Amino acid sequence: MKTDQTAITNDEMQIIELNSEFLGVSHFQLMEAVGSQIAREIANRIPQSKSNPKIHVISGPGKNGGDGFSAARHIATLGYRVKVTLIGRISDVVDYAAKHQLDAILQMSESIEFESYQDSTQFRPFQSDFIVDALLGTGVKGDLRQPVLGAVRTINKSEGYKISIDLPSGLDTDTGQPQGDAVKASLTLCLHKMKLGLTKGREYAGEVVVVPIGVPPEAELYAGPGDFKVLWKPRLPDSHKGDYGRLLVIGGSENFTGAPAYCSLAATKLGTDLVYVAAPERAAETISGYSRDLITIKLSGGHLNPKALAELDPWLKSSDAIVIGPGIGLHDETHEAVWRLISEVESLNKPLVLDADALKILSRKKRRLKTPTVLTPHAGEFSLLAGGKLSNDVELRRGAAVQLARELRAAVILKGRIDIVADEKRVKLNKTGNPYMTVGGTGDVLTGIVGGLLAQHTDPFDASVAAAFLNGLAGDLLISECGPTMTASALLESLPKAMKYCISGPPYPSIKK
DSSP: OOOOOOOBOHHHHHHHHHHHHHTTOOHHHHHHHHHHHHHHHHHHTSOTTOSSOOEEEEEOSSHHHHHHHHHHHHHHHTTOOEEEEEESOGGGOOSHHHHHHHHHHHTOTTTEEEEEEOOGGGOOOOEEEEEEEESOOTTOOSOOOTTHHHHHHHHHHSEEEEEEESSOTTBOTTTOOBBSBOOOOSEEEEESSOBHHHHHOHHHHOEEEEEOOOOOTHHHHBOOHHHHHTTOOOOOTTOOTTTTOEEEEEOOOSSOOHHHHHHHHHHHHTTOSEEEEEEEHHHHHHHHTTOTTOEEEEESSSSOOGGGHHHHHHHHHHOSEEEEOTTOOOOHHHHHHHHHHHHHHHHHTOOEEEOTHHHHHHHHTOOOOSSOEEEOOOHHHHHHHHTSOOOSOHHHHHHHHHHHHHHHTSEEEEOSSSEEEEOSSOEEEEOOOOGGGGSTTHHHHHHHHHHHHHHTTOOHHHHHHHHHHHHHHHHHHHHHHHOSOOOHHHHHHHHHHHHHHHHHOSSOOOOOO
């Protein structure tokens, strides 16, 4: 079987599984595919001279244990008798897919012998030709505890050919380090793609074979709820103001106040602790009227100018991320001020988002950026940055986005019917959103989401993918609930619903556009 050597992290695999559910391929369906593949791999390794091999599946109560239950059933359907040992109580199996698999094998007493143990002192070395390790999957953190630790050590003391599902139980998915102890497998059947930890913990993995489990390619190509859910970290009880980010939005001018206001309010909806809006004095007064949640910094002059930069210095230093551009205008002095701001942010090495007029200013003196940066152009702004007309073909747009990301050393969100998110090494597409989002302000909401995520110390590419999906999802939910109407303020109110949709996890409700 062909082995895929592309190594992925635990977070990446979680995203893939959640996005598969969003596309309609449930975890139960993937678990079925796992069981079938494991059974086939075991059957191929049974010597023809061995008519009645002893096959023993050791399962934990989680999803990896569910893979083991599924494997046991599929092995039984091939005509082999199987023994399954659950480390824990039947009531401990709460994952819906794993429980469904367990319920099935509990009815198969003629072909599957079942037992469960909660006390590690009861373990004795297993006497089997094949021992299938389905105790723990990805996401193991911290040293193993009893009775799982005892089960791992018992597997290692046992004779027989040891097969781990996905990765040896106890091995960290990303570092390849044993968490107190880990199964030393003869063979690891890695699901879907090579896990990063297996490239580092080879002495525990044995032979590694990557097996396909029916994940749709679109689960990796397109953004989905998993891209946001994995970034979203529950708040600790002892959290303090500022722990979840300080964002500075620099924008606004004589004629444009809504753009920086919507951008900033989106960041507040995302949970950013403190959002500051720096704008020329009269614009800042108007922005204050949008919401009491905004902290406005009143800059001297009618537009952003170099003289106001000294006033911004303490706010730049105290912020975790900076947005420049919404409604900022294109005055000659503003050009100079924006470039000096970019240089200052680069010297501070803080994450930066350039949007709207700041992109037009960047296009006139284009250069590689020296701090983690996200650019959020629509087609027209992108054409200015790239120096040529943008094609309507998705593949050509994709290539152009990647090229620009490499030229400027930045993450790029090319907005359109299908958003294209790219950095120097990665690219992802997004299909959420609808034609009603052409109204003014929706792009500013997107910029605010990106800024809010960057302020919470998120990788620029990951923040861009999650923001594109979340912004479009909020628009789709709004249309689904309220009909064919859209305003930026209504989109803001829909953001918490979109966040809840992602965080709640599967099953995902369908959305009618």
